[in-house]
Every structure is written in C-alpha cells, then in structure tokens.
Amino acid sequence: MRHWYLNVSRNKTCQAGVIYSMKPVHVLYFFLLSFLPFSATAQNNDLGNPFGNPGVGTALIRSSVMPADEAFALSTFIEAPDTVVLLWEIEEGYYLYKKSIQIEDAEGRLIAIENFPESESVTDEFFGESDVYFSRLLIRLPQSAMTGMAPYTVYYQGCAKDRYCYPTQEQPLMLD
Secondary structure, eight states: OOEEEEEEOTTSOEEEEEESSOOHHHHHHHHHHHHHHHHHHHHHHHHHOTTSSOOTTHHHHHTTSOOHHHHEEEEEEEETTTEEEEEEEEOTTEEEEGGGOEEEOTTSOEEOOOOOOOOEEEEETTTEEEEEEOSEEEEEEEGGGOOSOSOEEEEEOEEETTTEEOOOEEEEEOOO
C-alpha cells in the first residue's frame, strides 16, 4: 500500500512523493492543521481592510452596509401635469454623488438635468473633492425635458461613509 507525504525543500517548493511511514489520513490532518494559521490571519486582515481581497472577514463588512436600493431609496412620479420628480431618501451615514446622477433614454442619449439642488462638498477617500447629498435629494424636471425614447434609466452612485463605495446603480424610471 502506498502512503503519501509532502516534501518541502529550502526554496519553498512542494513535491508529493511516496513514503511508507505516513498514511493518507495523516496527510489530510497535516494539510488541515497547516492552513489554520493562514485563515485566522486572513480573517483579521479582511476586517481591517474592507476593500482588500475577499475573505472570511469581508462577509462581516458587507453585512454592515445596506443594499444600495435601501441606502438610496429612489421614488419617481409626476407632479402636476408637466413635472417629473426624482426623490432619493438617503439613509443616515450614506451619501450620493452629484456627478453620478444621470438619466438616459432607450437610445442611450442623456437627458439634461439643469437644476440640481445645492450640494455639500466633501473630501472623499474614493473620488477626492466631491459634491454630495445627504439625507434627501429632490430633483424636478419639466416633462418636456424627457424628449428621448422611453423607457428611461436613472444612474447614480453613493457611499456608506468611511466604509464602502457602491458601484454605479441603474434603475428604470417609472413615470406614474
């Protein structure tokens, strides 16, 4: 009966070979025990760096931030006969980037948003000096500005302050 062993040379390369003193079950135990210190180290490093390589600790960080559609709840509706309203309710500790907000028609043309409300300027670790919105953002557009082909898509991006920056979100613009 063959028994497997692991031979580690001085230059840190590994070779599998045959020896008659180790049973396969011992090799399995050896491998399991040898990886325990590495997984504990990876877990500690992930908790300190939410943007590093994914690992055991990354799940803890992801669970501490809300899904984007909850952190930046977007409602769209028509106000009066000729005004389209975009309303974001932004959770505490989160912010939305002004420069990321865009509306696109079905053919990929951008719809101009001319009257943004006043924003706050922050120094952001992801994008540097940025204009952002906290708490609530209300944008009113004349329906005449929606000149392209429906359906429309709204794009936006935001961050959980000092924790996580979401990728750009896209949401269909539903005009009821």
